Amino acid sequence: MSQENKVVFLKGKKVILRPLSKADIPTLLRWINDPEVNQYVATYWPVMEQREEKWLESLAKEDNDSHVVFGIETHEGVFIGTMGFNFIQWKDRVAVTGALIGEKEYWGKGYGTDAKMILLEYAFNTLNMHKVCSAAIAFNERSIRYSLRCGYKIEGRLRKHHFRKGRYFDQVMLAIFKQDWLKVWRRYQKTGKVR
Numbered sequence: 001m002s003q004e005n006k007v008v009f010l011k012g013k014k015v016i017l018r019p020l021s022k023a024d025i026p027t028l029l030r031w032i033n034d035p036e037v038n039q040y041v042a043t044y045w046p047v048m049e050q051r052e053e054k055w056l057e058s059l060a061k062e063d064n065d066s067h068v069v070f071g072i073e074t075h076e077g078v079f080i081g082t083m084g085f086n087f088i089q090w091k092d093r094v095a096v097t098g099a100l101i102g103e104k105e106y107w108g109k110g111y112g113t114d115a116k117m118i119l120l121e122y123a124f125n126t127l128n129m130h131k132v133c134s135a136a137i138a139f140n141e142r143s144i145r146y147s148l149r150c151g152y153k154i155e156g157r158l159r160k161h162h163f164r165k166g167r168y169f170d171q172v173m174l175a176i177f178k179q180d181w182l183k184v185w186r187r188y189q190k191t192g193k194v195r
Protein backbone atom coordinates (compact mmCIF):
# COMPACT_ATOMS: atom_id res chain seq x y z
CA MET A 1 0.00 0.00 0.00
CA SER A 2 1.31 3.46 -0.88
CA GLN A 3 2.29 5.73 2.01
CA GLU A 4 -0.53 8.22 1.12
CA ASN A 5 -3.15 5.48 1.55
CA LYS A 6 -1.59 4.14 4.72
CA VAL A 7 -4.27 3.34 7.31
CA VAL A 8 -3.34 4.36 10.85
CA PHE A 9 -5.71 3.74 13.74
CA LEU A 10 -3.35 4.26 16.69
CA LYS A 11 0.12 5.81 16.57
CA GLY A 12 2.97 5.04 18.95
CA LYS A 13 6.63 5.99 19.14
CA LYS A 14 7.86 2.97 17.14
CA VAL A 15 4.73 1.39 15.65
CA ILE A 16 1.23 2.07 14.40
CA LEU A 17 -1.80 -0.17 14.93
CA ARG A 18 -4.14 -0.58 11.97
CA PRO A 19 -7.10 -2.79 11.01
CA LEU A 20 -6.14 -6.11 9.42
CA SER A 21 -7.08 -6.85 5.82
CA LYS A 22 -7.36 -9.89 3.53
CA ALA A 23 -3.96 -9.03 2.07
CA ASP A 24 -2.43 -9.85 5.48
CA ILE A 25 -3.58 -13.49 5.39
CA PRO A 26 -0.44 -15.08 3.86
CA THR A 27 1.73 -13.36 6.47
CA LEU A 28 -0.63 -14.29 9.31
CA LEU A 29 -0.53 -17.93 8.14
CA ARG A 30 3.28 -17.95 8.11
CA TRP A 31 3.41 -16.62 11.67
CA ILE A 32 0.72 -18.78 13.27
CA ASN A 33 2.09 -21.98 11.74
CA ASP A 34 5.66 -21.22 12.85
CA PRO A 35 6.43 -23.51 15.85
CA GLU A 36 8.87 -20.96 17.31
CA VAL A 37 5.98 -18.47 17.42
CA ASN A 38 2.96 -20.64 18.19
CA GLN A 39 4.60 -22.39 21.17
CA TYR A 40 3.59 -19.23 23.08
CA VAL A 41 -0.07 -19.02 22.04
CA ALA A 42 -3.14 -21.26 22.28
CA THR A 43 -2.93 -22.59 18.68
CA TYR A 44 -1.43 -26.05 18.31
CA TRP A 45 -3.30 -27.21 15.21
CA PRO A 46 -2.23 -26.31 11.65
CA VAL A 47 -4.06 -23.18 10.58
CA MET A 48 -5.41 -23.16 7.01
CA GLU A 49 -6.16 -20.16 4.85
CA GLN A 50 -9.94 -20.76 5.11
CA ARG A 51 -9.79 -20.62 8.88
CA GLU A 52 -7.82 -17.39 8.85
CA GLU A 53 -10.36 -15.90 6.42
CA LYS A 54 -13.24 -16.89 8.72
CA TRP A 55 -11.44 -15.35 11.66
CA LEU A 56 -11.00 -12.07 9.75
CA GLU A 57 -14.66 -12.18 8.71
CA SER A 58 -15.71 -12.62 12.34
CA LEU A 59 -13.66 -9.52 13.25
CA ALA A 60 -15.32 -7.53 10.46
CA LYS A 61 -18.91 -8.40 11.41
CA GLU A 62 -21.01 -5.36 12.31
CA ASP A 63 -22.35 -6.97 15.48
CA ASN A 64 -18.85 -7.87 16.73
CA ASP A 65 -18.13 -5.76 19.78
CA SER A 66 -16.27 -8.37 21.82
CA HIS A 67 -12.98 -8.82 19.97
CA VAL A 68 -10.76 -6.50 18.01
CA VAL A 69 -7.33 -7.26 16.56
CA PHE A 70 -4.95 -4.78 14.94
CA GLY A 71 -1.95 -5.23 12.72
CA ILE A 72 1.30 -3.87 14.20
CA GLU A 73 3.43 -2.00 11.68
CA THR A 74 6.76 -0.28 12.31
CA HIS A 75 7.06 3.37 11.34
CA GLU A 76 9.15 2.09 8.42
CA GLY A 77 6.07 0.18 7.18
CA VAL A 78 7.06 -3.39 8.16
CA PHE A 79 4.09 -5.51 9.24
CA ILE A 80 5.49 -7.36 12.28
CA GLY A 81 2.56 -8.73 14.27
CA THR A 82 -0.91 -8.43 15.73
CA MET A 83 -2.31 -7.17 19.00
CA GLY A 84 -5.80 -6.61 20.32
CA PHE A 85 -8.55 -7.69 22.64
CA ASN A 86 -9.61 -11.32 22.45
CA PHE A 87 -12.54 -10.61 24.69
CA ILE A 88 -14.29 -7.52 26.07
CA GLN A 89 -16.64 -7.83 29.03
CA TRP A 90 -18.57 -4.56 28.69
CA LYS A 91 -20.59 -4.74 31.91
CA ASP A 92 -17.48 -5.16 34.05
CA ARG A 93 -15.31 -3.02 31.74
CA VAL A 94 -12.66 -5.73 31.62
CA ALA A 95 -10.73 -6.62 28.44
CA VAL A 96 -8.40 -9.55 27.74
CA THR A 97 -5.49 -8.86 25.38
CA GLY A 98 -3.68 -11.07 22.90
CA ALA A 99 -0.38 -10.27 21.16
CA LEU A 100 1.80 -11.91 18.57
CA ILE A 101 4.89 -10.48 16.94
CA GLY A 102 5.49 -12.95 14.14
CA GLU A 103 8.66 -11.42 12.67
CA LYS A 104 11.10 -12.94 15.13
CA GLU A 105 13.97 -10.54 14.51
CA TYR A 106 11.72 -7.84 16.02
CA TRP A 107 11.41 -9.63 19.38
CA GLY A 108 12.92 -8.01 22.46
CA LYS A 109 13.45 -4.59 20.86
CA GLY A 110 10.64 -2.63 22.49
CA TYR A 111 8.07 -2.92 19.65
CA GLY A 112 5.69 -4.97 21.78
CA THR A 113 5.95 -2.50 24.65
CA ASP A 114 5.15 0.44 22.35
CA ALA A 115 2.18 -1.39 20.79
CA LYS A 116 0.89 -2.38 24.24
CA MET A 117 1.14 1.18 25.57
CA ILE A 118 -1.06 2.57 22.75
CA LEU A 119 -3.46 -0.37 22.95
CA LEU A 120 -3.87 0.35 26.67
CA GLU A 121 -4.40 4.05 25.91
CA TYR A 122 -7.24 3.02 23.61
CA ALA A 123 -8.61 0.59 26.22
CA PHE A 124 -8.63 3.08 29.09
CA ASN A 125 -9.24 6.44 27.37
CA THR A 126 -11.55 5.44 24.51
CA LEU A 127 -13.25 2.17 25.42
CA ASN A 128 -13.48 3.19 29.09
CA MET A 129 -12.16 -0.17 30.35
CA HIS A 130 -11.21 -0.26 34.00
CA LYS A 131 -9.03 -3.37 33.92
CA VAL A 132 -7.06 -5.13 31.20
CA CYS A 133 -5.92 -8.73 31.63
CA SER A 134 -3.34 -10.89 29.97
CA ALA A 135 -2.16 -14.47 30.34
CA ALA A 136 1.16 -16.09 29.48
CA ILE A 137 2.59 -19.59 29.65
CA ALA A 138 5.16 -19.61 32.45
CA PHE A 139 8.14 -20.20 30.11
CA ASN A 140 7.24 -17.11 28.05
CA GLU A 141 9.53 -14.82 30.03
CA ARG A 142 9.61 -12.16 27.33
CA SER A 143 5.84 -11.81 27.41
CA ILE A 144 5.70 -11.69 31.21
CA ARG A 145 8.49 -9.10 31.31
CA TYR A 146 6.98 -6.79 28.73
CA SER A 147 3.64 -6.85 30.55
CA LEU A 148 5.39 -6.08 33.86
CA ARG A 149 7.28 -3.24 32.12
CA CYS A 150 3.93 -1.77 31.02
CA GLY A 151 2.70 -1.77 34.63
CA TYR A 152 0.83 -5.08 34.82
CA LYS A 153 0.91 -7.05 38.05
CA ILE A 154 0.82 -10.82 38.43
CA GLU A 155 -2.54 -11.82 39.92
CA GLY A 156 -1.94 -15.53 40.15
CA ARG A 157 -1.09 -18.75 38.37
CA LEU A 158 -3.22 -21.52 36.97
CA ARG A 159 -1.11 -24.51 37.92
CA LYS A 160 -0.01 -27.02 35.27
CA HIS A 161 -2.49 -25.55 32.83
CA HIS A 162 -0.77 -25.96 29.45
CA PHE A 163 0.74 -29.10 27.96
CA ARG A 164 3.75 -28.16 25.84
CA LYS A 165 7.05 -29.83 24.96
CA GLY A 166 5.91 -33.04 26.67
CA ARG A 167 5.07 -31.54 30.06
CA TYR A 168 2.72 -29.21 31.90
CA PHE A 169 3.38 -25.52 32.51
CA ASP A 170 1.58 -22.98 34.68
CA GLN A 171 -0.38 -20.11 33.15
CA VAL A 172 0.57 -16.74 34.62
CA MET A 173 -2.36 -14.32 34.97
CA LEU A 174 -1.51 -10.62 34.74
CA ALA A 175 -3.64 -7.49 34.86
CA ILE A 176 -3.42 -3.71 34.91
CA PHE A 177 -5.79 -1.01 36.17
CA LYS A 178 -6.08 2.44 34.62
CA GLN A 179 -4.37 4.28 37.50
CA ASP A 180 -1.27 2.03 37.27
CA TRP A 181 -1.12 2.37 33.49
CA LEU A 182 -1.44 6.18 33.69
CA LYS A 183 1.77 6.47 35.73
CA VAL A 184 3.70 4.42 33.15
CA TRP A 185 2.02 6.23 30.23
CA ARG A 186 2.97 9.71 31.54
CA ARG A 187 6.58 8.62 32.01
CA TYR A 188 6.60 7.02 28.54
CA GLN A 189 5.22 10.18 26.91
CA LYS A 190 7.78 12.36 28.69
CA THR A 191 10.94 10.25 28.47
CA GLY A 192 10.24 7.54 25.88
CA LYS A 193 10.94 4.98 28.59
CA VAL A 194 8.43 2.95 30.55
CA ARG A 195 10.63 2.98 33.66
Ligand SMILES: CC(C)(COP(=O)(O)OP(=O)(O)OC[C@H]1O[C@@H](n2cnc3c(N)ncnc32)[C@H](O)[C@@H]1OP(=O)(O)O)[C@@H](O)C(=O)NCCC(=O)NCCS
Pocket residue numbers: 037040041081099100101102106107108109110111112113114135136137140141142143145146149
Ligand atom coordinates in the same frame (compact mmCIF):
# COMPACT_ATOMS: atom_id res chain seq x y z
C1 LIG B 1 5.49 -11.21 23.74
C2 LIG B 1 5.80 -10.13 22.71
C3 LIG B 1 4.50 -9.48 22.22
C4 LIG B 1 6.65 -9.05 23.41
O1 LIG B 1 6.99 -8.06 22.49
P1 LIG B 1 8.53 -7.64 22.33
O2 LIG B 1 8.60 -6.52 21.38
O3 LIG B 1 9.34 -8.85 22.02
O4 LIG B 1 8.84 -7.15 23.81
P2 LIG B 1 9.72 -5.90 24.28
O5 LIG B 1 10.99 -5.86 23.50
O6 LIG B 1 8.87 -4.69 24.25
O7 LIG B 1 9.98 -6.28 25.81
C5 LIG B 1 10.57 -7.51 26.09
C6 LIG B 1 11.05 -7.62 27.50
O8 LIG B 1 11.55 -8.90 27.60
C7 LIG B 1 12.97 -8.84 27.70
N1 LIG B 1 13.45 -9.89 26.82
C8 LIG B 1 13.90 -9.80 25.57
N2 LIG B 1 14.28 -11.03 25.14
C9 LIG B 1 14.07 -11.89 26.18
C10 LIG B 1 14.27 -13.28 26.37
N3 LIG B 1 14.78 -14.06 25.41
N4 LIG B 1 13.94 -13.83 27.57
C11 LIG B 1 13.44 -13.06 28.54
N5 LIG B 1 13.22 -11.75 28.42
C12 LIG B 1 13.54 -11.17 27.26
C13 LIG B 1 13.37 -7.46 27.29
O9 LIG B 1 14.62 -7.13 27.84
C14 LIG B 1 12.22 -6.72 27.85
O10 LIG B 1 12.25 -6.75 29.27
P3 LIG B 1 13.13 -5.76 30.19
O11 LIG B 1 13.05 -4.41 29.58
O12 LIG B 1 12.47 -5.89 31.50
O13 LIG B 1 14.50 -6.30 30.15
C15 LIG B 1 6.60 -10.70 21.49
O14 LIG B 1 7.89 -11.10 21.90
C16 LIG B 1 5.89 -11.88 20.84
O15 LIG B 1 4.90 -11.70 20.19
N6 LIG B 1 6.40 -13.11 21.03
C17 LIG B 1 5.87 -14.32 20.37
C18 LIG B 1 4.41 -14.63 20.66
C19 LIG B 1 4.05 -14.38 22.10
O16 LIG B 1 4.78 -14.71 23.01
N7 LIG B 1 2.87 -13.78 22.30
C20 LIG B 1 2.37 -13.48 23.62
C21 LIG B 1 1.61 -14.63 24.17
S1 LIG B 1 1.16 -14.29 25.86
